[in-house]
Amino acid sequence: MEQDTRMRMSYWEQIKRSSWAYPTIILSFYGFFANFRPAEPFLTPYLIGPYKNISEEQVTNYLFPIWTYSYLAVLCPVFLLTDFLLYKPVIVVQGLFLVTNYVLLCFAQGLAAMTFLQINYAVVTATEVAYFSYIYSVVPVDQYQRVTGYLRGAMLVGFTLGAALGQVLVSVVGLSYFYINAINLGTLCVAFALSFCLPMPQHGLFFRDQSHSAQQGETRIEAGGGWCSRTIFRQAGQLLWKSFRDSYSSRQLIYWALWWALATAGYFQVFNYIQLMWNHIEPSSTSSVYNGGVEAITALMGAAVAFSVGHVRLRWAVWGELVLGVFSAVSAGAVFLMGLTSNIWACYAGYITFKASYMLMITIAMFQIAGNLSIECYALTFGINTFVAVLLQTLLTAIVVDDSGLGLDIVTQFIIYGSYYAAISLLFLVRGAYTAGRHHCGTGQASVQDQKEDPGAEVLSSVQF
Structure with missing residues (x-):
């Protein structure tokens, strides 16, 4: 018995000494528990029900826009602080704010408390950049x-199992939303505890000490030492500018980044307000609400279509923009269906189609952008694309949703979001038809240029999702 215990301890010590296994295991478990949220698919019914007693109009036109504005305000500072603080402190902060979020959901009452909750959750979403950035530094x-x-995989499994458990607890067990939120609070406490077990990285992607830069073969700037020295900030600024130029030097990558920002802005809006649409179509008892099951199916569908990308063989430099236009049209049709139908099952089907379409194309876009970029460039590109997406989302929210703007009802909002995707589709269909026509009717020089700008026509199957 004692010998078996020693062997297990010795094996765990070997994992901890590994250069990548220990932080990957801990961060994977953190990602699982941080995304294991059985209460999240039922947030809107919980807020507008007897537990919080907030009106649907207040949730739609006041509370949810607070999250959007707060997310935009904290996104850029958090992106830079994440690298400067070496990731782990930001992951710990995310875990703390996740716990705080569900403490508020369980025990706080009143519109003011729920307003603070939206600001709190904006910090949670803004700090998600630390999850992947951390592992690349260790x-x-x-x-x-x-x-x-x-x-x-850890994030996907956590989200899927959490949504499925939430549906079982609502439909089979008949548990109230309050107790599901309490269970959620427990799983997030586990994630918060795991965040302290992560080893501290020795360097960031942009803010690096001179010894690390020298080890990587980079130009060493001689100046006064110190982590917070002027030299470190100057080096970080130079690397950020270089990464920006490298990221957006290709016309092809700019098109993919543009679609990423435009489509993600619309996706954020649909994802944020879909529960309000479901509640509008069928404001029924908890036993007939299937939000959790739909989210679980959607997550599995997203994983399936993302995995299928690895088996696609296509000249993305020639056909990529046309494909973006086609799938944007699919998204537009799905959003119109959600907004115009009075059947909850048709709305569920539209949401599954919309999210699967987005997950398929965002996976391709991420690979197309990352295929020819260093990890520093990819991190910056991800940050810039996300910032532009949130900026566009903020404009949509301020004009369409906010009480100080048009303050439209949920059905009209979804009709506008469908029109938004239709405009994206038209833009990329026209551009894609021009690109494909130029390839087939133009000179050989155009074909050579397309091949140079295609980041992954032949190696798409090597990407992990």
């Missing part, structure tokens, strides 16, 4: 693909 480059797959 594992060797040759393990990036493997650990990315593990971390995405």
